[in-house]
Amino acid sequence: MSTTESTPVAAPAPKRRLRDRIPVVHQLRQSVGLQRGMLITGLVVTAIFILTAIFAPLLAPYGFAQLRDADGPFGSQQPPSAEHPFGTTVGGYDVLSRTIWGAQTAILVIIIAVILSIFAGVLLGLLSGYFGGWLDRLLVVVCDAIYAFPSLLLAIVMAIAISGGQSNLWGGVLAAALSITVVFIPQYFRVIRAETVRIKAEAFVESAKVLGASNSRIMFRHVLRNATRTLPLIFTLNSSEAILTLAGLGFLGFGIEPTAAAEWGYDLNKALSDVTSGIWWTALYPGLAIVLVVLGITLVGESLNDLADPRLRGRRRVAQSAGVVAETSVVPGGTLTAGPGGLAGLEDEATFDEHGIEVKP
């Protein structure tokens, strides 16, 4: 992730070009055929989602809480027309505007939730994996218990604890984000802890200890830098789960008030009774927005996952991609290598940051 500003510690490895080191660009070049199609589709949909969120004030014809314009009130449950291409809701809001503004709420929640859970999960995982002992055992048991629990129920309990169930824009966004955070912390925790335990046993950590580096320096400089390679993947998978959890919370009535922000799950909740009387436009568009955004982000995540796993990767380009391998071993006689797509491809193909690792020429 943050590879550019650091300087290599030992003998410089053959430096990779910048465009190869930006995570997604590298995978895009590596992919072929179907996989490339999926990745590009996902990236395009995700880009549209982000742009919609940023430019919502310009794109939306009305405000998310607007009930009337110069010609008077919009009216309730109006079918799609020239003025309201997607119709109006039972509460008299414009469906198109609320669908567009909803992107902004969704992205706010994703950003807050994922950043918070990365911070908490990574820190706990690092401490737990590095120091071990009773703290480690306790955290593992607690995280396993939380991980096994239905995430939506946990989010409901958190939403009650944080806001008592109802709130304004920031209260609601924060409550939803925090609820989702609690669900995600165990995932980051597990991944980072496992990586930390593995890296802790590497020779370069031992060398740093012998040189007298402090625990915090080893943890953050030597271990963390090498433990982050799976984070982009969990990040994308979590973003899509965050949207689904937010929508689920909104659908169950933990939504953000319609006057505070537009939220797709809340709109679907209100559309529940419309459907029975055959009114389809209030449910269709917010629902489609959720499906599209989750689909886009999941396609990106899936493709990244497949490309990182040689067993699932398209077979033709394996040989080329196996070229960049961090040689971390200090076993006498050099590193353990295998042919294209063999051991090297399995172990360390996707390592972004080889700095901090003592590289053997």
Place this chain on the structure above:
Amino acid sequence: MTSTTTAATGADPARKRSTRSSGGSLGRYILIRALLIIPTVFILVSVVFLLMRTTGDPITAALGGQLPPDQLAERIHAAGFDRPLIIQYLEYMGGVFTGDFGMTISDNRPVTEVLVTYGSATVELAFYALIVAFAVGIPFGLIAAYFRDKGQDALLRVFAILCYATPVFFAGLLLKLVFAVWLKWLPVAGRASTGSQIEMEFLPNKTGFYTIDAIMTGDPAVLGDVLAHAVLPAIALGLLTAGVFLRLVRTNVIGTLGTDYVDAARSRGVAESRLLRKHAYRPALIPIITVIGLQIALLLGGAVLTETTFEWKGLGFQLVEYIQARDFVAVQGIVALLAVIVALTNFIVDIIAALIDPRVRY
């Protein structure tokens, strides 16, 4: 993993014997797994209890604006919510372990009774959803694995991602709109029509599982009515899980299709379909079963949303009702029960996996 384990046990004759005699080691494994349920349930119930109490006492939450302050204080005192939190916590945990989850505040019933009444509906829904998930997920997963990286595979994978990307309630709304409102093929909501419900109400020993009750009435119209009500909720919830199963079967069968014994079987002239169904699929089952255990959590979370969408009066539907009534004792009880169910399912799945494959036990 396996090779190192065998090497280690090979060096130690005593351990070698204990792994061979599967009876003793399986018993020990089951015991350890069973003991592991206790901390899991304990932690989950504690987390739920503490989080719910950060909002204050349940009586103020439920009846806050409706009663004058002195009456409110009286009710709080009567229910014991003014005592130190730690004592309430110990009392609650003690109750949970003896099967007592307290009394609901909004309608003053034992939480246990609520759980028994509505639990059967949720179990029934989950059962139907699992049938849909297996019927869709496994064959499609096999097809996707066989046609790996071809058109069929691409199509099925996009289908799997769509299943995951569509929130169950949106899928439910669309199904309802098309099949219940526009085509009028199936009922819009509920578990049974009023007539069938009355007929089942008069059964001497009703189970609460409508399918079983409907069979017991001996009236095919009632059974048909009950099953018709279950179709749309089961599809909505089942497709969510089917996507996961499809991907799981695909990945694992791709792994086993590449093994030497499949090649060997193919060279002996075993038919391709048999190769897929028997040789590649059977060994892939173990990871599939393990992950299905984790899906129970997803299924229960989805059930809450599905029940709300279809007014299916189960635990999830009731949970949302209690949340809206701000009856946090009931919410706490339902969530705690679901935690116990999840822990128990994971336990059962672990045991099944161990019975199928001795290597799981190490």
